[in-house]
Amino acid sequence: MNLTHHDIEKRIDLMPSSIESVTVGICNGFEKKLFEQSSKFMSKILLKTQTLFIPSQVDSSCDGSLKAFVSDCIRILQQLQDSITSMHQDSGAEVEWVSAEPMRSFLLQERRDFELLIEHLLCDLDNTLHVLEGSRPWDEESDNITRSLESGRLPRSWQVLTGVSPPLPQWMQALKMRFQLLNSYLGSPESPVSYNLTVFQHPRMFLVTLLQQKARIEHLDLNRYSIHAQVLSSSVPPTSAPANGIYITGLELRNALWDTRHGLLQDTLSIKPCSMPAVWLRAEGGEAESAQQPYPLYECPVYQGAENMDVDLKDSNIITHLALESRMDPLVCTQRRVHIVSII
Incomplete structure (x- = not known):
């Protein structure tokens, strides 16, 4: 039997407005308990949205050194970003993507992913620097990043972007070396001698x-x-x-x-x-x-x-x-x- 859109709408209108809990196997007492739990959960969410965020206090003695460290990280990442931009302009890598052999295609995709990673890091660090300088308000994300940077750890939001999470200075140095090796693989006229x-x-x-x-x-x-x-x-x-x-x-x-x-x-x-x-x-x-x-x-x-x-x-x-x-x-x-x- 073929049902028209009008027939379906009429059947929907004839359906009961609510389903009794007994019809789906839930007793009335248990339904009340579920409602109470749901209400408590919603109350916690509403309370959290109305709670004023109080950022962690950054030690004033470390504030200057932290700004300098963030600025150094931004400078390193900007240099890497500029290198990628110049490579796109100097080579026909983007045109070669479709016809490239599988290994070269993989390496080109890795470089694109690397570029996205750098953009993400630069965005976070630029926002953190503005927050430290007082030109932007604190929020939970910037507070988490600042506390991680202050202790020399990799921020939690960055850990999902990489499989390795050493101390931040070591991670930044490794990031630079990874980029240099990746470019050497792509820049070689022949197959690289070895890979890491x-x-x-x-x-x-x-x-x-x-x-x-x-x-x-x-x-x-x-x-x-x-x-x-x-x-x-x-x-x-x-x-x-x-x-x-x-x-x-x-x-x-x-x-x-x-x-x-x-x-x-x-x-x-x-x-x-x-x-x-x-x-x-x-x-x-x-x-x-x-x-x-x-x-x-x-x-x-x-x-x-x-x-x-x-x-x-x-x-x-x-x-x-x-x-x-x-x-x-x-x-x-x-x-x-x-x-x-x-x-x-």
Whole structure:
């Protein structure tokens, strides 16, 4: 039966104006309790909107140094922003976007995301500077940012923009280095010799791009490929890019030691991290070769991080896993939270 719009409106008009609680399985007493809870909740919200915001008091002795620090951060970010603008003018990167190979497309998108990040930071810092100078009123957001800057911590609203949250001065320095490395990747006429995973805001997508590039060359489905990793036998960084795949550097092993001579994980009593040789990542089709391994394999998680800083080891922060031969039982490695951190 076909219903017209007029028929539907008539049926809506015939519906009861309210639904009895019993018809949906709620007794009358419970309905009253729900109403009371809802009323209390609404009262709290209304009270909060009518409460006068009182900003934290910034120590007058620190006020001048805080302004200077914010000004320095703004200057650094503006320099990075100017560099991006000049690159857009000097190169045809935007025109090349559609026809670029997957890896270059990924790098261009990373630079655009980097540009948006800088714009966000500049907006927050510019507002904070005006608040400190008294030309703008305090609000809750500026108060939170000011208190974080005063203590040298990364503001909470910035932490969602990055996977790494070291102390603010170290984070600003790393931001500059990330930008310089990203530009070196894009500015190279040939494939870069190696990459650092901490440069990227989306490191997992970087690995997917490696698979996409291989699938595009061989004209096969992406799901036929997987990432294979091999730790180089020399601790000396490579001087040329591999013919197939990529090298990643800047890796630091924690809670274990890497035996470069034998290419094995081993136990250690030291709490110091161990620098890893470059790792060769490549996309390979089909199943991995089932060669007999003299030692068990430990699927070592890899995270983004910063030097001399602990990493949040929750699963959602893992970039990828590297299958490493180990003298230790893999279960022991798991219990000791053996992991790799990518640092700049």
